[in-house]
Amino acid sequence: MAFHESAILDSEPRRTLGxxxxxxxxxxxxxxxxxxxxxxxxxxFGGDHALERVLYAYVTNFAFVASIAFxxxxxxxxxxxxxxxxxxxxxxxxxxxxxxxxxLGVLVLPILFGMEHIYHTWVHPKAGDALVAAKQSFLDPxxxxxxxxxxxxxxxxxALSFLRCSTKQDETADPAITLKLQGRATWGILLFAVGIxxxxxxxxxxxxxxxxxxxxxxxxxxxGFMAFHALLALTLIRLQKRGLLTGxxxxxxxxxxxxxMFAFVVFWTYIAFSQYMLIWYGNIPEETVWxxxxxxxxxxxxxxxxxxxxxxxxLLVGHFFIPFLGMISRYIKxxxxxxxxxxxxxxxxxxxxMIWLVRPELKDHATHATIGVNWVDVVSLAxxxxxxxxxxxxxxxxxxxxxxxIAINDPRLPEGLAFENI
Amino acid sequence: xxxxxxxxxTAADRATQPDAQxxxxxxxxxxxxxxxxxxxxxxxxxxxxxxCHTPFPVHHLNGAMGMRPTRLPWLVLGAGITGALAxxxxxxxxxxxxxxxxxxxxxxxxxxxxxxPYMSGPAYVPITFELTILLAALTAFGGMLLLNRLPWLYxxxxxxxxxxxxxxxxxxxxxxxxxxxYEGDKTIEMLKGLDAVSVETVED
Numbered sequence: 001m002a003f004h005e006s007a008i009l010d011s012e013p014r015r016t017l018g019x020x021x022x023x024x025x026x027x028x029x030x031x032x033x034x035x036x037x038x039x040x041x042x043x044x045f046g047g048d049h050a051l052e053r054v055l056y057a058y059v060t061n062f063a064f065v066a067s068i069a070f071x072x073x074x075x076x077x078x079x080x081x082x083x084x085x086x087x088x089x090x091x092x093x094x095x096x097x098x099x100x101x102x103x104l105g106v107l108v109l110p111i112l113f114g115m116e117h118i119y120h121t122w123v124h125p126k127a128g129d130a131l132v133a134a135k136q137s138f139l140d141p142x143x144x145x146x147x148x149x150x151x152x153x154x155x156x157x158x159a160l161s162f163l164r165c166s167t168k169q170d171e172t173a174d175p176a177i178t179l180k181l182q183g184r185a186t187w188g189i190l191l192f193a194v195g196i197x198x199x200x201x202x203x204x205x206x207x208x209x210x211x212x213x214x215x216x217x218x219x220x221x222x223x224g225f226m227a228f229h230a231l232l233a234l235t236l237i238r239l240q241k242r243g244l245l246t247g248x249x250x251x252x253x254x255x256x257x258x259x260x261m262f263a264f265v266v267f268w269t270y271i272a273f274s275q276y277m278l279i280w281y282g283n284i285p286e287e288t289v290w291x292x293x294x295x296x297x298x299x300x301x302x303x304x305x306x307x308x309x310x311x312x313x314x315l316l317v318g319h320f321f322i323p324f325l326g327m328i329s330r331y332i333k334x335x336x337x338x339x340x341x342x343x344x345x346x347x348x349x350x351x352x353x354m355i356w357l358v359r360p361e362l363k364d365h366a367t368h369a370t371i372g373v374n375w376v377d378v379v380s381l382a383x384x385x386x387x388x389x390x391x392x393x394x395x396x397x398x399x400x401x402x403x404x405x406i407a408i409n410d411p412r413l414p415e416g417l418a419f420e421n422i
Numbered sequence: 423x424x425x426x427x428x429x430x431x432t433a434a435d436r437a438t439q440p441d442a443q444x445x446x447x448x449x450x451x452x453x454x455x456x457x458x459x460x461x462x463x464x465x466x467x468x469x470x471x472x473x474c475h476t477p478f479p480v481h482h483l484n485g486a487m488g489m490r491p492t493r494l495p496w497l498v499l500g501a502g503i504t505g506a507l508a509x510x511x512x513x514x515x516x517x518x519x520x521x522x523x524x525x526x527x528x529x530x531x532x533x534x535x536x537x538x539p540y541m542s543g544p545a546y547v548p549i550t551f552e553l554t555i556l557l558a559a560l561t562a563f564g565g566m567l568l569l570n571r572l573p574w575l576y577x578x579x580x581x582x583x584x585x586x587x588x589x590x591x592x593x594x595x596x597x598x599x600x601x602x603x604y605e606g607d608k609t610i611e612m613l614k615g616l617d618a619v620s621v622e623t624v625e626d
Binding site (some may be wrong): 328 | 482484485491495536537545596
């Protein structure tokens, strides 16, 4: 009978990465080194504004990878707060993603060293810039650096504590650990909400300290949470292809992950539109300028932003209309190959979203003229993805190496294994 | 399977005493596993007018009962599309249309609001969105009731004292007397053979 959960677990030949672990670690480390070399070479010999281009590409990729790790942390905490049965079967993957946060914290360093170039507008404010002057006490280089380290230290340790306690339960089978983590998740979510909001404001929104948007933190979170679920689906599919978790994860669980991907496609759109509509309706120059820089204008004087208009349209269509219609059916979410396609799609479009947030803000410090995109931007995006993604992959492999990829002694695991969508 | 004579006898009994056919047979089970086994057995014998009653949602019961996927999603999709089109249509008609020859009370109101064009996409989105959600949600709720033939205020199985435990700790399979495959004592015997704790008939 398939209804007996212990039989499902016994039928699984392997639950740890085993030999794949060291290989993934080497792959990640090698990718990071190659990426670092390429990015370094580009920054030195890439010609016009090369250092700024590389640093902006780095910020883009850092925002991309961090949003997924942050999304994983919330996913773990939401599981504990809502006492969800289903998530128990694949929560460990989320715990491992989230536990890469302290390592990602080290990757803040290039941003801190390059602060002068990335955040030139407020590191070296122009005389008489009233808006920046008003924000000067918050946008202070030292305070900024302390905050950046703080987000990863506090939320990273929180993520590590979830992974440690949950792994301990694998050995002790102590249900008290679940109760303890449920309590920790309640205040953890509050801490997370404040943390990711300020992180998004610091890392991305302060690229233009003149702009106002109170919804910006939620916008960043919505895309990241969606991308996390896409990466979770892809990871599970890959692991199952390698013969891991073959019994415990089935189409019911993929269906649930697919529903979360679909839900956060819609949530992102809701937030993105809320931000856009208020600014469009109010039509105040210091707010609309952010969208004008992304092509939302019919003014022929804005020739340089014409390319960004197409990116904006691709984002609207590709981040909402196409995945919304494509993922609406339950049959799509229950078919792993179709779900994998949409997972790749959503990760790609989230990456484009990060580019769209970061790159239009790159201006010449002296003339304040927009700097057009060239091959250096494209190559440095790929190189920096290797750096940040490689480090995250290596950290994941190291953390996962000796751990079970499923929380075998979680008291809610039987419920999760037997889960069925009605 | 017993000899065919038994079947003909039962059919004959039923023909002579049409009033003796009960409303339903009620079989009580102690746990989820025996309920699922019983449901699969009842399904495989070709019963169509029967149901399971459990104190909580039981995973895999749909499959064990051989239930077909619901048609509700198609109704909800249709209602959502209707809502979206109605939302856009009403706004286009009332905010941005002048139709030649129509009497003035039927014309749209072309008003400039906040300096925006008559036809402004972003301004139309909230109402389109809300109407889509409204119609889809109401259809999901009403369609669920309709497809389940609810609300159903009275069910003869409530007469059974044992059935009260269906909201507590027991699981029931209820086969209606008017099921085409229902065969009186033979069906009762079959249910007893499926580890039922008790089997009883309920009159209407």
